[in-house]
Amino acid sequence: MITMEHICKSYKIAKRNAGFGEACKALFHRKYEKIYALNDITFTIKDGEMVGYIGPNGAGKSSTIKILSGILTPDSGNCFVDGRIPYKDRIEHVRQIGVVFGQRSQLWWDVPVIDSFELLKDIYSISSSMYHTNLEELTALLNLGELLRSPVRQLSLGQRMRCEIAASLLHNPKILFLDEPTIGLDAVSKLAVRDFIHKQNQIHKTTVILTTHDMQDIEALTKRIILIGKGKILMDGTLEDIQKGNKNIDETVAELYRTYDI
Amino acid sequence: MQKYLSFFRLRFSMGLQYRTAAFAGVITQFAWGAMGILVYRAFYEVDSTAFPMTFSAVVSYIWMQQAFLAFFTVWMMENEIFDSIINGNISYELCRPIHIYDMWFFRTIANRFSAATLRCFPILVVASFLPKPFGLQPPASLIHFFLFLITLLLGLAVTVSLCILIYSLTFFTISPAGLKILFTSMVEFFSGAVIPLPFFPEKIQKMMELLPFASMQNVALRIYSADMTNRQMFSAVTLQIFWLITLVSCGKKLCSMAEKKVSIQGG
Numbered sequence: 001m002i003t004m005e006h007i008c009k010s011y012k013i014a015k016r017n018a019g020f021g022e023a024c025k026a027l028f029h030r031k032y033e034k035i036y037a038l039n040d041i042t043f044t045i046k047d048g049e050m051v052g053y054i055g056p057n058g059a060g061k062s063s064t065i066k067i068l069s070g071i072l073t074p075d076s077g078n079c080f081v082d083g084r085i086p087y088k089d090r091i092e093h094v095r096q097i098g099v100v101f102g103q104r105s106q107l108w109w110d111v112p113v114i115d116s117f118e119l120l121k122d123i124y125s126i127s128s129s130m131y132h133t134n135l136e137e138l139t140a141l142l143n144l145g146e147l148l149r150s151p152v153r154q155l156s157l158g159q160r161m162r163c164e165i166a167a168s169l170l171h172n173p174k175i176l177f178l179d180e181p182t183i184g185l186d187a188v189s190k191l192a193v194r195d196f197i198h199k200q201n202q203i204h205k206t207t208v209i210l211t212t213h214d215m216q217d218i219e220a221l222t223k224r225i226i227l228i229g230k231g232k233i234l235m236d237g238t239l240e241d242i243q244k245g246n247k248n249i250d251e252t253v254a255e256l257y258r259t260y261d262i
Numbered sequence: 263m264q265k266y267l268s269f270f271r272l273r274f275s276m277g278l279q280y281r282t283a284a285f286a287g288v289i290t291q292f293a294w295g296a297m298g299i300l301v302y303r304a305f306y307e308v309d310s311t312a313f314p315m316t317f318s319a320v321v322s323y324i325w326m327q328q329a330f331l332a333f334f335t336v337w338m339m340e341n342e343i344f345d346s347i348i349n350g351n352i353s354y355e356l357c358r359p360i361h362i363y364d365m366w367f368f369r370t371i372a373n374r375f376s377a378a379t380l381r382c383f384p385i386l387v388v389a390s391f392l393p394k395p396f397g398l399q400p401p402a403s404l405i406h407f408f409l410f411l412i413t414l415l416l417g418l419a420v421t422v423s424l425c426i427l428i429y430s431l432t433f434f435t436i437s438p439a440g441l442k443i444l445f446t447s448m449v450e451f452f453s454g455a456v457i458p459l460p461f462f463p464e465k466i467q468k469m470m471e472l473l474p475f476a477s478m479q480n481v482a483l484r485i486y487s488a489d490m491t492n493r494q495m496f497s498a499v500t501l502q503i504f505w506l507i508t509l510v511s512c513g514k515k516l517c518s519m520a521e522k523k524v525s526i527q528g529g
Contacts (some may be wrong), residue, residue: 066526071356073522090521091359099357106354110276122268123358 002045002068002175002207007077009038009063037063038074039231047174048205050197052222054212054253056262060231061211062101065177068209069099081175095124098173100165102180107152113163114148117170124171131170138166141196158189165193169200175207176200182214194220215249229262266364270372277376284380291328291385298324299396314460318399319487323458325389325398326483332377333418334479336425336449337442340370343429344438350527363517366429367510370422402488409495413482416502420477423509424449430513433520436527454480460489471498474505 013033016026037060045051055061066072067079070086070093079086086093107116121131139145142162147155155163165181178197182190198221200206210221218225219239227235235242235256243252299321306317315323332338343366346352355362389398401407428445432438450456452475459467459480470476481498484490490498 066353069357071353071526072524087522090356091361094357095359097357099354101353104351104354106357108272108276110279111272115272119268119272123265123360125264 001047001080001082002209003078003080004044004064004068005042005078007038007041007064007067007074007079008036009060009067009072009074010034010036036231038067041077041228041231041233043226043233043236045207045209047207048201049224050201050208050210050222052210052212052218052225053228054215054218054225055228056257059228059262061228062179064228065099065179065209065211069097069177070094095171096173097175097177098168098171099177100168100179100181102161102178102183105152105160105164106167107160107163109153110151112149112151113144113155116152117148117167120167120170126171130172134170134172135166138169141192141199142166143192157184158186161185162189162193165196172204173206176209178208178210178212180212181210182212182217190214190217197221215253219249227256227260229257229260234260234262265360266368269365269368270375273369273372274376277373278380281380284377287331287377287381288384291331291381292388295324295328295385295389303395315458315487315489317395319489320458321396322399322487323483323489325385326486327455327479329382329385329389330378330414330479330482332374332381333414334421334453334455336421337446338374338377339425339428339438339442340373344432347429347432348436348438348527352524353526356521356524362521363426363430363514366426367422370425371418374418374422399487401486406485406488409499410482410486413485413499413502416499416506417478417480417482420474420502420506420509421449421479423506423513424474424478426513427509427516430516430520433524449475449478452476453478454483458484460484472501474509477502477505 016022070090073087084093428441
């Protein structure tokens, strides 16, 4: 069970205009703007639910994920995940969750993928039997096979992403946060990853929160959608709620963004 | 504990991959050591009584310093850690059930250990076979040797804990460049990396010996060449332990402050 109540988070951003003169001016007098990345966010997600968290660039999706995974501390508001406050009780909390940041890498660059996995086994204190069962299952589902023995630096983006997802699931997390997991994947890998996330939810009852710009991901995976824009929750409903007529999903969402002016 | 040991293992085995770097390192250290020794020889030939250490003690100091360079140089900081703070990859580390400070500690120690393992033996072996005044002398006694090993490890731990202080400060400054320059030059000067501390005027030396920088390479290298009295050795080891505890607790405090205030760079 995930609850977020009136969460606010702001960032201080140094801004200046282009040019050398402006750069010199900023040396002495720096102008900061306060950006409200999250402004009074409230929602609840039940166990075993799959939720799509969508919104335009800079809407606050990743900030929400980072608060939920215990990396960021909000300015105000309450956040509970299974009764724990993620940023206060970080170490206990992160044992139960798996996170994939699509644009970052958690695997060690210089060594074979399997070495990173073995390290994760020790970090999460996964028992040998559980590790081997999970590894076999993940290898089969994500088609890792030969990839495991290659150094990470020599994998393609899609291959690496499949390994990243496997890495986040070795310790049987109850909750999975996926921050744009299908960035840069080819059609086959995308389908494989979607299929896999779906199975994970079905078999292990994993709660999945997915942020993405790929509406096909949302269509394939989630029933519930939370729309965020300019740090506020604008809509919390199902795909059918927003779908009008025969328009395809991308057009529907673009129109939604336009009506909310975000 | 097991997880930190695995960190150590993985880092150590990764470090052993870089054979060419180690070979180049050994050559550099030989050239550097030889140069240093020749400079001192020129001074000692003029008046060997004018110096606080015997020539052979200085020679052993220099060879040991070169052999264990990877333990004690502060410029060998870990760019991967700085990068992870600058570009935000640290967010993955924060998603793991580990303490950032402990992880950094073990990984830095492992890196320095693997670098030193590859580099120290050729230097030690060749330096001990060099003709008399230029060669590495055996330790003064078995006790000196054991104390040398202990203070070597303590010195390594003090050096690493200072490095982590710099890593944690980068959370606040974003760019590590200024901090690196400041700390590197301070450590080089005050730790006895440029010239051994006994060569400084006595009053200044007394003050320098109290600083944390003197608890790095200074103690082990001087104990090896029997440059310290028993009393001096005892207080030096006590100071090492004191600084280790102080630096580690400051670092942990700073690290947890940074974790609370951190804003992940790069979205």
